[in-house]
Amino acid sequence: MDTARSDNPPRIIRWPGSGLLGQLLLWGMVAACFLSLPWTMGEVAVQGGSRPRYQASNLQLALLPPSWSGLSVPERELISRESSQGAYVPGLVFGTDRLGRDFFARCLMGGTISLAIGFAAALLSVVIGTLYGAISGWKGGRLDAILMRIVDILFGLPYILLVVLLSVAVDGYMQRQGAQLSGAARQTVNVLTLLIAIGAVSWLAMARVIRGQVLSLRERPFIEAARAGGIPVHRQLARHLLPNLMGPVIVYATLAVPAAILSESFLSFLGIGVQEPLPSWGNLASSGLTELNTVKSRWWLLLWPCLLIGVTLLALNFLGDHLKDRFDPVRSNP
Numbered sequence: 001m002d003t004a005r006s007d008n009p010p011r012i013i014r015w016p017g018s019g020l021l022g023q024l025l026l027w028g029m030v031a032a033c034f035l036s037l038p039w040t041m042g043e044v045a046v047q048g049g050s051r052p053r054y055q056a057s058n059l060q061l062a063l064l065p066p067s068w069s070g071l072s073v074p075e076r077e078l079i080s081r082e083s084s085q086g087a088y089v090p091g092l093v094f095g096t097d098r099l100g101r102d103f104f105a106r107c108l109m110g111g112t113i114s115l116a117i118g119f120a121a122a123l124l125s126v127v128i129g130t131l132y133g134a135i136s137g138w139k140g141g142r143l144d145a146i147l148m149r150i151v152d153i154l155f156g157l158p159y160i161l162l163v164v165l166l167s168v169a170v171d172g173y174m175q176r177q178g179a180q181l182s183g184a185a186r187q188t189v190n191v192l193t194l195l196i197a198i199g200a201v202s203w204l205a206m207a208r209v210i211r212g213q214v215l216s217l218r219e220r221p222f223i224e225a226a227r228a229g230g231i232p233v234h235r236q237l238a239r240h241l242l243p244n245l246m247g248p249v250i251v252y253a254t255l256a257v258p259a260a261i262l263s264e265s266f267l268s269f270l271g272i273g274v275q276e277p278l279p280s281w282g283n284l285a286s287s288g289l290t291e292l293n294t295v296k297s298r299w300w301l302l303l304w305p306c307l308l309i310g311v312t313l314l315a316l317n318f319l320g321d322h323l324k325d326r327f328d329p330v331r332s333n334p
Contacts, residue, residue: 019322
């Protein structure tokens with residue numbers, strides 16, 4: 001007995017407000033981190049001169065909990081005494097760290113660094129992976145086999161080792177050239193090295209996904225019709241192939257950002273890339289991990305970086321699902 005089959009793919013029912021929630025959370029996080037740069041990097045007077053707010057410290061006020069969680073009487077008296085003496089008093093919205101620095105300012109500055117690395121590495125991986133995978137899938141044959149074997153070889157290389165080798169190579173080159181870098185310049189080199197290393201490895205999965213999509217799409221009737229109609233190859237790619245690749249590209253881009261943030265966090269935990277005194281969510285969380293103990297737990301030093309990372313990952317996943325439905329030509333044209 002014949003059974004009717006539908007060519008339309010099944011629709012996945014999602015909460016209709018998830019896309020809007022993801023956008024609000026993501027852009028709110030981006031705005032809070034980047035628009036607060038004049039405040040977090042603003043100079044404040046401390047003992048011995050002035051420093052940016054995210055670096056300014058007062059050792060007398062180290063490891064104070066957030067003010068809203070309840071300060072003890074000795075802690076209030078200490079804050080009042082330091083304020084009356086004209087010493088720098090950090091904000092206590094998120095508490096202070098072991099050096100008496102404003103942890104709220106450091107979380108905002110760390111978010112700027114982590115988000116910038118995440119977005120830049122995702123953009124780099126999407127561009128490289130899309131071009132590489134599209135060329136491989138469209139040409140096919142021997143070129144496809146060679147390009148995919150290169151991807152297989154690169155997949156076998158541990159990316160942590162690649163980052164370490166790249167960092168050592170850059171540092172050794174600077175020393176051989178006799179370049180005496182300042183602390184800020186060395187931090188910039190470390191961040192750029194980390195960005196290039198993450199972006200140069202994370203495009204491999206993107207290339208495989210795009211190749212598979214192109215291999216499937218190039219056999220579709222609309223591509224064959226365009227080819228038979230004598231439409232130039234560049235117009236076939238721009239008008240027919242690329243719109244059908246927007247769904248996978250956008251979804252992967254939204255997933256590549258949190259993957260890059262997590263990679264930065266893990267590598268910062270190992271002391272590679274973003275290092276003190278420049279904060280990132282990764283090295284803030286790793287330093288907060290040591291403050292969890294059974295004697296006196298400074299929970300705020302681990303809670304805030306992990307919470308900010310979690311909210312950002314959740315927002316990016318919500319946004320990725322929404323954009324996939326928005327740009328998928330099959331779902332948008334049932």
